Amino acid sequence: MLLIDKYAYTNRLTNTNPYIKFAIVVIALAMATITTNIYINLSILIIMSMLTTVVAGIPINKYFKLLFIPSTFLVLSILTILISISRVDIYAWRIEIFNYYIGITESALQESILLSTRVFAAMASTFFLGLTTPLNNIIRVLKKMYLSNVLIELLVLIYRFIFIFLKEAMEIHTGQELKFGYSNMKNSLRSTGLLISSLFTRLILRYRDMVVILECKLYDGEFKIGD
Amino acid sequence: MIKVESLEYKYKDGTKALKNVNIDLDKGNIIGIIGSNGSGKSTLFLNILGILRPSKGTIKYNNIPLKYDKKSLRNYRKEVTMVFQDPEKQLFYSRVYDDIAFALRNLNVSEDEIRKKVELILDRVKAMDLKEKPTHFLSYGQKKRVTIGGAMVVDSNVILLDEPTSGLDPAMSEEVMSIIKDLSNEKKLVVSSHDMDFIYEVCDYVYIISKGEILGEGIPEEIFLKSKLLKDAGLDKPWLVKIHEYLGIPLVKNENELLKNKLIKESI
Amino acid sequence: MKKKNYLILGILFLLLSTPSVSNAMHIMEGFLPAKWAIFWAIVSLPFLVIGLRKIKKVFKDDVNAKILLGLAGGFVFVLSALKIPSVTGSCSHPTGVGLGAILFGPTVMTVVGTIVLLFQAILLAHGGLTTLGANVFSMAIVGPIVSYIIYRGLKNTRINKRFTVFLAASFGNLATYVVTAIQLSVVFQDPVTGLMGSLAKFLSVFAVTQIPLAIVEGLLTAIIYNLLVNYNSKGVVNIENI
Numbered sequence: 001m002l003l004i005d006k007y008a009y010t011n012r013l014t015n016t017n018p019y020i021k022f023a024i025v026v027i028a029l030a031m032a033t034i035t036t037n038i039y040i041n042l043s044i045l046i047i048m049s050m051l052t053t054v055v056a057g058i059p060i061n062k063y064f065k066l067l068f069i070p071s072t073f074l075v076l077s078i079l080t081i082l083i084s085i086s087r088v089d090i091y092a093w094r095i096e097i098f099n100y101y102i103g104i105t106e107s108a109l110q111e112s113i114l115l116s117t118r119v120f121a122a123m124a125s126t127f128f129l130g131l132t133t134p135l136n137n138i139i140r141v142l143k144k145m146y147l148s149n150v151l152i153e154l155l156v157l158i159y160r161f162i163f164i165f166l167k168e169a170m171e172i173h174t175g176q177e178l179k180f181g182y183s184n185m186k187n188s189l190r191s192t193g194l195l196i197s198s199l200f201t202r203l204i205l206r207y208r209d210m211v212v213i214l215e216c217k218l219y220d221g222e223f224k225i226g227d
Numbered sequence: 228m229i230k231v232e233s234l235e236y237k238y239k240d241g242t243k244a245l246k247n248v249n250i251d252l253d254k255g256n257i258i259g260i261i262g263s264n265g266s267g268k269s270t271l272f273l274n275i276l277g278i279l280r281p282s283k284g285t286i287k288y289n290n291i292p293l294k295y296d297k298k299s300l301r302n303y304r305k306e307v308t309m310v311f312q313d314p315e316k317q318l319f320y321s322r323v324y325d326d327i328a329f330a331l332r333n334l335n336v337s338e339d340e341i342r343k344k345v346e347l348i349l350d351r352v353k354a355m356d357l358k359e360k361p362t363h364f365l366s367y368g369q370k371k372r373v374t375i376g377g378a379m380v381v382d383s384n385v386i387l388l389d390e391p392t393s394g395l396d397p398a399m400s401e402e403v404m405s406i407i408k409d410l411s412n413e414k415k416l417v418v419s420s421h422d423m424d425f426i427y428e429v430c431d432y433v434y435i436i437s438k439g440e441i442l443g444e445g446i447p448e449e450i451f452l453k454s455k456l457l458k459d460a461g462l463d464k465p466w467l468v469k470i471h472e473y474l475g476i477p478l479v480k481n482e483n484e485l486l487k488n489k490l491i492k493e494s495i
Numbered sequence: 496m497k498k499k500n501y502l503i504l505g506i507l508f509l510l511l512s513t514p515s516v517s518n519a520m521h522i523m524e525g526f527l528p529a530k531w532a533i534f535w536a537i538v539s540l541p542f543l544v545i546g547l548r549k550i551k552k553v554f555k556d557d558v559n560a561k562i563l564l565g566l567a568g569g570f571v572f573v574l575s576a577l578k579i580p581s582v583t584g585s586c587s588h589p590t591g592v593g594l595g596a597i598l599f600g601p602t603v604m605t606v607v608g609t610i611v612l613l614f615q616a617i618l619l620a621h622g623g624l625t626t627l628g629a630n631v632f633s634m635a636i637v638g639p640i641v642s643y644i645i646y647r648g649l650k651n652t653r654i655n656k657r658f659t660v661f662l663a664a665s666f667g668n669l670a671t672y673v674v675t676a677i678q679l680s681v682v683f684q685d686p687v688t689g690l691m692g693s694l695a696k697f698l699s700v701f702a703v704t705q706i707p708l709a710i711v712e713g714l715l716t717a718i719i720y721n722l723l724v725n726y727n728s729k730g731v732v733n734i735e736n737i
Contacts, residue, residue, distance in 0.1 A: 001576070004618050009361060033529035033625055069620045070523040077526070077679065080700045086687040105686040115526070115683075122525025126624050130617040134361065136322050138617070148547055150554065151606070157565030158572065158610055160321045163363035165573040167315075189711070193718035196574060200723065203566050209316045210566075211559050212278050216308050217330045218301065218381065221558040224332045225325055226341070 001166055004066070004127075008134045013056040018137035019144075021129060028125040032118050041117035048124035056132045063131075067123060074119060082112050135159050143225070153223045164206070165199055172198055228252055228385060228415055229275060229307065233284035236267075236274055236439075244270045245439045248284070252385070255432030257411045259447070260419045262436035263461035268419045271436065272387050275417075277303055309387040310378045314370035318362045323354065323373055326362060330381045344380060352376040352406055368399035375406060385415045392425050404429055427451060427465035428481045435460050448478055520675045520705060521630055524616065524623025531682050536628025539605075542636045546605040553603070564607065572611045576619060588621075601639035608635025633674040642667030660720045665713030672705040673698070 008014065013021070028044050035041075053060050084091075085102050094103020129138070139159070143152045172195045176182065181191035231250035237243050245267050252258055262268050273279040275286060277293055277300050285292045288303060311317055320326040327348055331341045349355045352372045357365065365373065371391070378386055391407065392400040400422075407429055410416060420426050426433060427447045435442045435450065437460040443450060451457065451468045464472075467485065471478040479485045527535070553560050575588050609631050615621040622630045646663040676697040685692035 002618050004620070009364065029525075029625055030529065032525055033527070033532055036528070066620060070521075073521070073523050076700060077697075080679075080696050081683045081693075083696075084685050084687040084692065085696075086692070088687060090687060107686045111683065118528075119523060119525040122623065122625055123523070123620070126524050126616065127620070129624075130620075135614075135617065136361065150547055150551055151610070153561060154565060154568060154606070154610055155613075156320065157561065158568035158607075159614070160319060160362065161566050161569030162572050162614070163321075163569075164315055165569050166576070169573050169577065189715065190718070192577065193715055193722065195577070196715070197719050197722040199570060199573070200719070203570050206316055207559075207563050207566055209311070209313075210319075210562050212273070212276075213311060213317050214319075214559070214562065215278065215300070216276065216304055216381075217377070218304055218333045219558065220333050221554070221561075222333075223319065223329075223561065225320070226328065226332065226338055 001170065002162075003062070004130045005135065007058055007062075007131045011056040011058060011132050013132040014134065016132075018133050018141050021133050022138070022141045025125045025129040028128075029122055032121040032125065036114060038114055038117050041114070041121040044121035045117070045124045048121070048128045052124070052128045052131055056128075058131050063127070066127060066131075067120070070123075074116075078112050078116065081115065082108050084108065140225070152225070156223055156225055165203075168202060169195065169199055228289060230287040230290070231271075231275065231284070232287065234271075234274060234281050234286070235283035236270055236279060237282040243439055245274065245281075248436070248439070248441055250434055250441070252415055252417065254444075255430065255446075257407065257416045257418060257430045257432075259426040259430035259433040260417060260436060261421075261423070261426055261433060261460075261462060262419075265438075266436045266460070267439040268436060269389065270439075272309060272389060272417075272419065275387065276307060276309055304383075305381060306383050307385040307387070308378050308381045308383040310375050310389065310391065312390040312393060314367070314374045317374040317377060318370065321361045321363065323349075323357045323360050323362060323365070326373065327376050327380055329377065348376045348379050351379070351409065353402060368395050368402075371395065371399070371403065372406070375403070379410070383414070385417065386410065387417045387419075389419050390421065391418060392420060392422055400425065423451070423463055423465045424467070427467060435462065437461065448480075520633070520672055520701070521612075521615070521622030522626040522675060522678065524620075525625055526623070527626050527629060527678075527682060529625075531678075532625045532628060534628070535626075535632050535678065539609075539628050539631040539636060542602065542605045543609055543631070546602040549602050550606055564603075568607050568610055571607065572614055575611065575615065575621070601636070601643045604639040605631070605635045608639070629675075629678050633671045633678065637674045638667045638671040641670035657717045657721060661713040661717040664716035665709045668709035668712050669705070672701060672709070676701060 028048060032041055032044050049063070052058050053063050082104050083102060084105060085100055087100060089101050089103075090105060091101060091103030092106045092109060094101045096102075136159070139152060139155050142155070176191045176195065180187065181194075182188045229250075229252040231248055234245055234248040234250075235243060236245040248267075248271060250258075250260075250271075260268055260271065270279065274281055277286070277295065280295060287293070288306065293299070293303065318326050319329060324345060327345050328341050331344060336344070346355070346358075349358055352375055354369065354372050354376060357369060357373065362370065362373070371394075375388075375391070388407070392403050395403060404425065407416060407418070418426065418430060430447055432444070433447050433450050434444045435456060442460050443453060443456045445453075447465075451464055452472070454464075457464060467479060467481070470476055476485075477488065479488060550564070578588060609627070612622055612627060612630050612635065613624075616623050616627060642663040645666050646659060649659040649662065676694060680690060680693035680697050683693055684690045685696065688695075
């Protein structure tokens with residue numbers, strides 16, 4: 001289910017130095033968000049995309065699909081920024097309804113274009129990180145950056161446990177689907193509620209068992225990850 | 228090494244999960260504990276581990292009764308450890324190497340030592356190629372082997388294994404069986420399983436538990452002949468025992484012996 | 496034993512409450528220019544630090560709390576990856592704002608929420624690394640605090656517990672939505688109508704999805720709360736103090 005995670009472990013750049021990849025992405029993100037130049041953003045977009053698809057070997061069609069995940073938010077937000085409603089006419093393009101003007105100003109247009117390029121440049125950068133670098137390695141980099149130990153431990157644990165719950169959630173969901181659990185709104189709501197409570201109950205039971213198992217592993221309070 | 232004497236364990240609501248259980252782990256190298264679901268196997272294991280405290284009776288390790296204070300338990304757990312049935316619960320890290328190294332890191336072993344030991348273990352459970360893999364990408368069988376490795380690394384004297392072959396395909400079962408046989412050369416093993424054939428082939432002494440009580444015990448070649456006992460416990464017979472009984476073929480320990488045995492060839 | 500239950504309950508809510516780390520209200524990657532990205536990160540930082548401090552203290556008292564928190568984090572993440580149909584027909588992800596903060600405290604929620612948001616940015620392409628600060632503020636700080644206040648405030652009144660839960664969850668959600676709208680409108684002020692104009696725009700545009708979502712989630716949380724109280728009374732899960 002987590003496609004990005006799968007690619008992170010199976011692409012051509014999986015085993016390359018994570019510190020370098022991390023640094024590249026940080027620089028790219030910084031450039032995209034600090035400068036206000038459309039061409040820089042587009043360059044970043046192109047370079048990152050090439051790195052991800054050509055160098056790392058992520059299939060292009062999958063890559064584009066990923067880029068469009070947040071498209072709803074993007075489109076909605078850009079439209080919101082683009083369009084203004086007022087009684088005053090200072091628009092580059094507008095229509096008139098009753099006494100109001102609904103239109104797009106020149107500045108809004110510029111801003112939207114810049115925003116779009118910036119968003120895609122940034123997304124391409126983050127995708128490069130996510131698609132080529134296993135999260136375990138990312139955590140190691142964060143550890144070297146002196147992030148709080150407790151935080152690192154939680155990152156390690158949560159990353160591991162995500163997959164336990166994903167598997168269970170899918171199993172429960174499939175079981176429910178087979179019993180027409182999602183055939184209409186009311187059922188869906190109820191099934192989802194049941195799914196979540198089941199997951200939670202299993203969480204508590206897992207917790208109890210894990211406490212026992214941890215004792216057998218001589219757990220002393222720390223989840224070290226060495227180097 | 229471990230003796231369970233007159234063990235009684237009660238749940239919070241008063242029902243007795245275990246009644247007057249007596250077990251001597253010195254009776255064999257690989258001891259099998261068999262019983263139907265709900266017979267008390269898991270509860271017994273948890274008592275032996277010191278996770279649960281008996282309401283009556285004692286658990287003795289090297290003739291010394293278990294002490295339940297934190298320090299004693301911690302030392303005890305370096306001697307006696309367990310591999311649980313569900314591998315998912317026993318994998319705490321997303322990298323196989325880290326998960327196997329876990330217990331060693333808890334003991335503050337140096338990273339160099341850890342590297343050596345982990346690689347040794349990975350080799351023994353035939354999981355060397357999985358060393359850097361993320362745990363969530365492993366198949367069920369691979370996860371099982373990794374969890375066995377994770378317990379082996381504690382380097383205890385006794386390892387309890389709860390249903391080590393459940394859910395495994397035949398090939399994987401064979402592998403686990405050979406890992407267990409290999410381990411028995413240095414450690415005492417206690418195994419519980421629903422797979423009678425597995426128990427028959429691997430164990431050299433068997434306890435039958437039913438409704439919290441020990442119904443019988445003995446070496447596999449004898450205990451599995453006791454039809455009534457097995458029936459009362461809700462258990463079946465290993466196939467090698469069955470063909471011995473139905474076809475009059477001599478009782479052999481495993482399939483290989485069956486194929487090699489001249490007498491059998493002749494009688495068929 | 497009591498402490499453990501307290502923890503378990505806390506986690507329970509923590510999960511349910513974890514910041515709306517999952518709905519379309521994540522500000523996407525690259526949306527905010529550096530100035531604002533850093534601003535919100537700085538604003539969120541103290542809360543994170545306080546949360547970490549509190550967690551460290553909890554861990555000292557109970558070594559196993561780490562596992563519980565880890566499980567909770569995994570749970571919340573998966574929750575946020577689920578899809579539930581919204582009344583408007585589109586699909587959304589559940590969030591669970593606020594309820595968790597109720598027992599465990601919104602400060603701890605902040606930490607788990609931040610981690611989940613980080614994972615979402617990398618693994619699910621929800622939200623972003625540059626917008627982490629802003630999202631943490633709306634979803635891991637304000638949302639939980641609002642839910643917490645509402646739940647606590649109505650706790651000792653005679654209002655039906657389930658309804659209280661519903662209100663706490665819905666309003667936590669709504670709070671997140673409002674904060675996000677503010678965060679966006681401050682950056683992208685309307686050229687004609689200024690800040691208030693853009694605020695009005697963003698609030699109204701997102702209201703269409705966010706208000707129904709808040710209601711649905713409120714209902715969902717109340718349902719789950721109910722089920723858990725049931726489990727508690729049947730001794731399946733040992734929770735006190737609900």
